[in-house]
Amino acid sequence: MTEQHILRAFDRDLEAIQEMVMRMGxxxxxxxxxxAEALEARDEDLAAKVRAADKAIDALEEKINEEAARLIAxxxxxxxxxxxxxxxxxxxxxxxxxxxxxxNMAKRANVLGHMAAIPGAGGSLRRMARAVVQMLSxxxxxxxxxxxxxxxxxRNRDRDVDQMYNALFREFLTHMMEDPRNxxxxxxxxxxxxxxxxxxxxxxxxxEQVIYLVTGALxxxxxxxxxxxxxxxxxxx
Amino acid sequence: xxxxxxxxxxxxxxxxxAAAVAKIAARNVQVFYGxxxxxxxxxxxxxxxxxxxxxxxxxCGKSTFLRCLNRMNDTIAGARVEGRIxxxxxxxxxxxxxxxxxxxxxxxxxxxxxxxxxxxxxNVAYGPKIHGLARNRAELxxxxxxxxxxxxxxxxxxxxxxxxxxxxxxxxxxxxxxARAIATSPEVLLMDEPCSALDPIATAQVEELIDEIxxxxxxxxxxxxxxQAARVSRRTAFFHLGxxxxxxxxxxxxxxxxxxxxxxxxxxxxx
Numbered sequence: 001m002t003e004q005h006i007l008r009a010f011d012r013d014l015e016a017i018q019e020m021v022m023r024m025g026x027x028x029x030x031x032x033x034x035x036a037e038a039l040e041a042r043d044e045d046l047a048a049k050v051r052a053a054d055k056a057i058d059a060l061e062e063k064i065n066e067e068a069a070r071l072i073a074x075x076x077x078x079x080x081x082x083x084x085x086x087x088x089x090x091x092x093x094x095x096x097x098x099x100x101x102x103x104n105m106a107k108r109a110n111v112l113g114h115m116a117a118i119p120g121a122g123g124s125l126r127r128m129a130r131a132v133v134q135m136l137s138x139x140x141x142x143x144x145x146x147x148x149x150x151x152x153x154x155r156n157r158d159r160d161v162d163q164m165y166n167a168l169f170r171e172f173l174t175h176m177m178e179d180p181r182n183x184x185x186x187x188x189x190x191x192x193x194x195x196x197x198x199x200x201x202x203x204x205x206x207x208e209q210v211i212y213l214v215t216g217a218l219x220x221x222x223x224x225x226x227x228x229x230x231x232x233x234x235x236x237x
Numbered sequence: 238x239x240x241x242x243x244x245x246x247x248x249x250x251x252x253x254x255a256a257a258v259a260k261i262a263a264r265n266v267q268v269f270y271g272x273x274x275x276x277x278x279x280x281x282x283x284x285x286x287x288x289x290x291x292x293x294x295x296x297c298g299k300s301t302f303l304r305c306l307n308r309m310n311d312t313i314a315g316a317r318v319e320g321r322i323x324x325x326x327x328x329x330x331x332x333x334x335x336x337x338x339x340x341x342x343x344x345x346x347x348x349x350x351x352x353x354x355x356x357x358x359x360n361v362a363y364g365p366k367i368h369g370l371a372r373n374r375a376e377l378x379x380x381x382x383x384x385x386x387x388x389x390x391x392x393x394x395x396x397x398x399x400x401x402x403x404x405x406x407x408x409x410x411x412x413x414x415x416a417r418a419i420a421t422s423p424e425v426l427l428m429d430e431p432c433s434a435l436d437p438i439a440t441a442q443v444e445e446l447i448d449e450i451x452x453x454x455x456x457x458x459x460x461x462x463x464x465q466a467a468r469v470s471r472r473t474a475f476f477h478l479g480x481x482x483x484x485x486x487x488x489x490x491x492x493x494x495x496x497x498x499x500x501x502x503x504x505x506x507x508x
Contacts, residue, residue, distance in 0.1 A: 003501055003507075004506065005504065005506055006505050006506065006507075007505060010505065076464060078467075078491045078503045079491065079492060079494050079500050080500060080504065083492070083493075216493030217493070
């Protein structure tokens with residue numbers, strides 16, 4: 001909706017709250033990339049930085065929720081204005097979770113720094129993290145420009161991330177079977193992979209919020225899905 | 238009447254649609270005031286025992302259209318109504334229809350409370366008397382009490398029924414006018430901005446009243462307060478420049494209107 005409100009303070013409030021979400025998105029993207037880099041480069045300082053930065057992300061989410069509540073109470077938003085406020089709150093919640101996963105990755109990166117490296121794992125996880133950051137960044141761009149097509153594209157890309165996770169799952173399993181001394185490191189790496197995969201789910205959620213914001217309805221559940229590793233271990237898999 | 242269909246009425250409507258039974262059906266209605274074309278080709282079905290809100294900016298035609306529904310426009314010189322409006326399938330503009338009888342079936346409450354300069358009792362008893370709805374004083378007493386009870390005013394006035402209606406507070410006067418309107422047992426109650434002269438408490442009382450009486454009548458309310466429309470109605474019609482732009486479930490109109498003009502209006506972008 002490009003038209004201005006008659007009451008221009010309403011426009012300023014809505015813009016401010018969306019600007020905060022974009023800022024939060026930027027912080028979260030940085031956290032993921034830095035956590036992945038810290039993991040691959042075994043950089044403890046960078047990992048510490050990611051952990052410290054998460055406080056600011058949490059604080060921003062709280063501020064967004066406060067502003068959203070104030071806007072609902074004072075401005076009684078309707079139609080697309082209401083959807084804007086609702087989606088802002090949901091997106092902020094998703095970003096906050098993603099921020100937590102990045103912080104968790106940074107913590108585990110520290111632990112892994114003191115263990116024998118699993119060959120190839122750091123690089124694979126970093127590629128997966130980059131794919132997720134691209135999804136997040138596109139989902140937020142789609143939000144900014146109300147681009148339903150781009151949001152749909154982000155949804156479809158979640159399958160790629162799921163496939164990367166499945167591949168890593170099998171790889172870590174193999175390492176653990178080959179040498180039990182790898183188990184501790186591989187367990188940590190597996191949690192990281194799982195968390196990055198969850199980040200992709202949150203990026204998908206954000207993309208779906210864009211679709212809701214623009215069309216007023218959530219998309220049908222028809223996006224492509226990767227084969228699940230949930231059943232691995234059952235005979236013949 | 239069964240309780241359940243009525244009870245569902247005020248809940249967020251979800252996907253349930255319509256106005257199961259059209260109490261009033263308007264087709265291709267045009268209204269002219271002299272040269273001015275005030276209502277342009279409006280067709281709408283208004284459900285029975287449900288609250289329908291008309292919203293729109295000043296001069297959009299919502300009050301004009303409301304006044305067509307009980308032929309109040311007949312009283313305005315130079316006003317001309319075209320098209321067809323039926324009440325239970327009967328054309329209300331048919332030559333054989335007596336507008337006075339029609340208005341007993343389709344009551345009206347106005348923006349400003351306008352009690353007659355008579356006692357509280359007489360204000361309510363007036364309609365039933367002239368329409369011969371009571372054979373004697375005892376029957377009239379019953380109607381007056383029942384109407385004042387339905388209008389949630391009985392407890393406040395039962396000890397001073399002979400006091401002038403004009404001596405009541407604004408909110409009480411408006412509820413007295415509602416009691417007067419429902420004393421003739423109308424089938425439809427038209428309300429033209431019934432709360433615009435009332436404070437928030439009196440407004441809440443009238444809204445509570447609307448919520449009660451919708452189980453018995455079809456209520457059509459014109460309001461400038463979009464929040465009021467959202468609070469009290471099940472279906473909302475948005476008028477703009479004499480056109481009926483959009484008509485749908487209130488929850489849909491306020492969360493996801495289909496027409497950009499509706500969107501602009503309810504989000505405060507056009508006046």
